Amino acid sequence: MTIKWISTLLLSAALLASPATAQDRAAETRPIHDRSQWLPPSVPTSDDVLRIPAPAGYNAPKGSFVLVGGRLFDGTGAAARPATIVVEGKTITAVLKPDDRNWPKDAIVYDVTGKTVMPGLIDLHMHLTFLDADDMSVYSDSNISGAQSVMRGLGRMGIYLQSGVTSVRDVGSHGDAPFVLKKLQAAGEIPGPRIFAAGQLITMTGGHGAGHAFGPGYPEVGDGNPNSMVRIASGPDEWREAVRIQFAKGADLIKLASEYSQAEISAAVDEAHSLGLPVTVDAETQYIDMAIKAGVDSIEHPLPRSDAAIALMAKKGVASVPTLIPYRIITRSSGGYFGSTSRRFQLNETTILDMARKMRRAGVKMGIGLDLIMNWPEYMPGAYINELESFTQIGFTRTEALVAATKTSAEIMRMGDRLGTIERGKLADIIVVDGNPDQDLSALKKVRTAFVNGRLMLQDGRLFMPAHEEKPLPSAK
Template identity: 80%
Template sequence: MTGWISRLMLAAALIATPALAQDQGPEARPLHKRDKWLPPSVPTSDDVLRIPAPAGYNAPKGSFVLVGGRLFDGTGAAARPATIVVEGKTITAVLKPDDRNWPKDAIVYDVTGKTVMPGLIDLHSHLTFLNSEDGANIYSSANLSGVESVMRGVKRMAVYLESGVTSVRDVGSHGDAPFVLKRLQASGELPGPRIFAAGQLITMTGGHGGVHAFGPGYPELGNGNPNAMVRIASGPDEWREAVRIQFAKGADLIKLASEYSQAEISAAVDEAHSLGLPVTVDSETDYIDMAIKAGVDSIEHPLPRSDAAIALMAKKGIASVPTLVAYRVIMRGSGGYFGSTSRRFELNERTIENMAAKLRRAGVKMGIGLDVVALAGTGYLPGSYIDELETFNRIGFTKTEALVAATKTGAEIIHMGDRLGTIERGKLADIIVVDGNPDEDFNALRKVTTAFVNGRLMLQDGRIYRPAHEEVPLPTRK
């Protein structure tokens, strides 16, 4: 084949890619191999595993309506005046402004002049990460008590809510802490975003993040600390077992990190998919090729990869969470990127933005994840979220498209697109109210006044809302 013909065919393939990616997004991927056993009419849990559950389980009592606001529904449609009706945990109607067809006993919130929109999603958090904010260096992370991990998570969950984030995908936290936090949030006992947790990050001896398993200089200690945020695995069988351990704790997804052999990552991804868990990976260069071959569902960070790898990501519906703001913070702090995975490539603020622009042009599904928890806790919120949105805007997303990436696409990347990410009838009520028009100016997200998660009021007037304790009457004498 002559050169110009093959170039022409390549160009045609690249042009065709975005449509293909739409059809074969993460949700079209055959994640749940055993779905054939579950009729679609059976109600299931509101997490990634979709275990059969009674209809309306975990729904708060009562109903409420948001009247007088402009609705940005997250579907990509322009904002419009609308009334939103929520019953229990579910959005039951989106009404025209003059329609008052809602339950008589509903609580009415007047949101005149404000924007109602789906809660933001942060796809890359580490709720329990220990960093300088906590007066420690990263090495003490390996020797952290579970109690301390949970307390750190509680503090950060509040900041996420104040910043309008109603779901976080936790891609590596200490021991069982993320699962304790997830359970308490889901039951309404603890205000905070919905948590989708990976449990421990899995890597090889000496791999990225491995130091969080055993501290510096003592790799022979391996997985000796059950509260470590990283699990070391050697060989395909141990990678499978590491996946099973996170599954046993209640994982919603699996997080892997470079480096690994092809056999190791293929075993881990196969095991996760057999269990119905999506896989994301922190990876670079040749390790991205291996991750794609293994069939991962998403790839974190803006690290280098070939154009062929980008085309394959688009074709196979592998999403990207570029976490650009984290790398910007690192580069501004240390004049470059000198992390454990940076030994064979150069990285700067220009190359990471070029990488993100290439991914967008190829039609790769892209979501918003910050990863700034690993740098300064939640101190950088909400500015870091706004900065990531602005970068998405700069690399070619319209402002509306950037907010759709933050909501609808984020939900799709978690495999929750049918329940979260937009304000539509039947969706779970994760809703924020913003004083301003974030679809015109992202800085309005500095003024999130109200947040509901799963139909529960959790933020009011910009402050965490906790309902008063409800007394349980003592049993009466028979």
């Protein structure tokens, strides 16, 4: 045995025993497992991130319709133009020139002359069941019922749809409520936007949002409160298990929140990616460095981070959902963000725009999310328009801001192949606006019609449900 060989062996042993090296190994997470190699395009699947095989014509409404006479803003970044849109079932089957009448003879024809037809808006950050301000003094996550959560979410879905939002990414809600609402909406049983649900937000004991997990009757930390909107986890194994629990419920993504160790977030991201789920994180300062190292797919909020972290986000394709509007509401309502251990830094209207502007200049992919908690959905659609206007303040044109709200946001959800633009083969999530939002964003206050998955769900600015169709009684034997 040579001295050189012994030295190498001793060095290897020292490295294996080093905590820092063990942490680095834990950070080597795998990318999102792509199952497309096992599912060719000819196999129909569910219209969500899970892409579960489904029967042909899955969840498609009957019949067809045509939108004629309007100007099309298709969400690709191209200039608006006159066009006719043909939808059969749940799919856009053609985008025709105005004089082309090549559509099914039995199609319902909607005359949208003088209006703009465009992809439905997307909100990448919302909490369907977050307690209202009045309820927070009475209820906690431990004594709120599932029925209350579902009814609260149902009301908010209506507000969002009336504001032109046809897809929402729920990044933390109570128990199984978001999954119940997702299933009912997808079946066309309730009007509202598509739901892409994360299930419970995952954080450590004392981490951001952990207060929602406590209250009278809360079980021991680590056991988990199934009705909470937050899942407490401690150590890499519990973070993996927390991810698996959301996956078992039907999650479309995983939402993590600081604080955490490198080993914890790396384990969670690795587990989520192995299951085919993207990960987004509510993080700040050094926790953003950890998140990038772990391989997260997007980062929420305009919170402090280094220039090096911003550059790494751009290099590694980590998207940003800056959510500028909630911090503007907080600052104007209470003078600042107070009382949170996860917000120990300066945070005001200037800092949030500066951070968003830095990310824009660095080339970070950016989508639209509002984070309207408590009774803040009442600010819709003005809150959404305000977020779009903020994007124009940090360097986006109006057209680019609307693309961020549609095409880019769909891509961040990993749904860019099915949503976000009006093109042949895409799902028919379409809104009709009384005005030209690409020229004046405030026109989005006048969304008159909305189709979600080819189903009419908003008519004349009001929620729409088709009339009940009576089924005949069983025949007498």
